[in-house]
Amino acid sequence: MSNAQPGGYYFAPPSHWPIVGSIALFFMAIGGVLLMNSYGVGWIPFGIGFATLVYMLFGWFGTVIRESEGGLFNKQVDGSFRWAMSWFIFSEVMFFAAFFGALFYARVYSLPWLGDIDNKLLWPDFATHWPSSGPYRPPEFSAMHAWGIPAINTLLLLTSGVTVTWAHWALKKGDRQNLIFGLSLTVMLGLLFLSLQIYEYMHAYSELNLKLTTGIFGSTFFMLTGFHGFHVTLGVTMLIVILFRCVAGHFKPEHHFGFEAVSWYWHFVDVVWLLLFVFVYWV
Template identity: 60%
Template sequence: MSDSSHYFVPANSKWPIYTSLSMFLVVSGFICIFNELSGAYAVFGAGFLALTYCMVGWWRDVTVESEGGKYKEWEDMSFRWSMGWFIFSEVMFFVSFFGALFYARVLAVPDLGGLDSKVIWPQFEAIWPTAGPYFPDNFETIPAFDVPLVNTLILLTSGVTVTWAHWALKLNKRRQLNIGLALTVLLGVIFLAFQVQEYVHAYNDLNLRLDSGIYGSTFFMLTGFHGLHVTIGTISLIVILGRCMAGHFTPDKHFGFEAVAWYWHFVDVVWLFLFIVVYWL
């Protein structure tokens, strides 16, 4: 039998299985949308609503436990280790996509332009960006020093504002805390709005799509998954902002805030690599 006086053991929860089923619906709906199946948007919408319900319920329960004094030193330590390993797993997630880009750009494309491949694909030129030998290179890339540069400045500024909010919390300056967090949320929303605009421009004007060969697939996979992480981070920041406005967290006990701040800084760093490797070089 576990000693709950030493370490808080929560009661059995329905949220893990509910969340898993909701994510299954979301992913299934997304796949159906790509394959243009009937009812795809209904499945995706149902999964999204179910996932929203799970997030609200699960966060509510955790907030009640936290504010009820259930989490002490041992719980705080386990939370920090868990968040650290979670961010490490996210790093490895993006490393796999950066690895695919590296393989295509540095190894596969030059090899396809070699003498042996010239016999099979005489019209192919081993120049990056390329769609590959099976696709016509009839797309344009997005200039790095346009919207991507603006988004870089936005995310770097958001890193400053969330750090400002963190220091304000440590000094118990609640007004500065709320302002810093609100600005971070606003910058996250602006970033996402610019990214949506960029995608619309790429599809409608540049003929740059997810199926535009190796360049299109790596570009949208990297930037798209990063945009998903920015969305998750922005939602988490909104939740933390609401808790801060409700008077939650203290200068000495605020790991919920720190976890989201760590995640947001991780998102910033990934974007810097994206800007340099995908847009600039």
């Protein structure tokens, strides 16, 4: 088995996990295509693929954890992990930038164009105010108020940013008790955020008539908040894994990038929500 030489770089031995992940994604893709074409049997390959993907994630990440705890990673490997996580978060920034760009384009450019004198002949009843569902027989709907659940969720995520930082500082000082307590609070705040967002979606569909099909506002609202909720779910999952590792005695004050990577991701989720609160709910 390859390992880290003194002053050298760690080369991992050949692994079967990439091919297992590829097989999982293949089955999920087949199942997804069948389901999108109304074939109920698509749940079978999709379920097989999802179960295989979960198995791959546990196996692959478990291997990396064992290598890290075994002392095989030096500073050079740590630096490569940091660059990898940095580029991953940058790709996520570009992902959300595309949706924020669509929101900006719809509000600043599309609405004035559709409401000018030429288009008034096509859509005489179209109003250029935001939120708008578009010019084609817009259904009656109401936008979500910023100072209700969204404001509470903002407070929850900002507080969770404080608690995860608290846990990080406790880890640096070797204070395991405050580390575990701070992480536990962060996980609970994240789960509470998700619970409130689920309630918000139910309220939007049942009482506000705000749906994914409600024109440009509905599509941008649910795409931005929905993908953010998905990222919060991933973040909470990673925080739970890190919490279990902390309880098991993993991480040292001088060696804990696994913890740092998750905290970076969580702070990224916080910043995206602040932008969502301002530009989707408030302004």
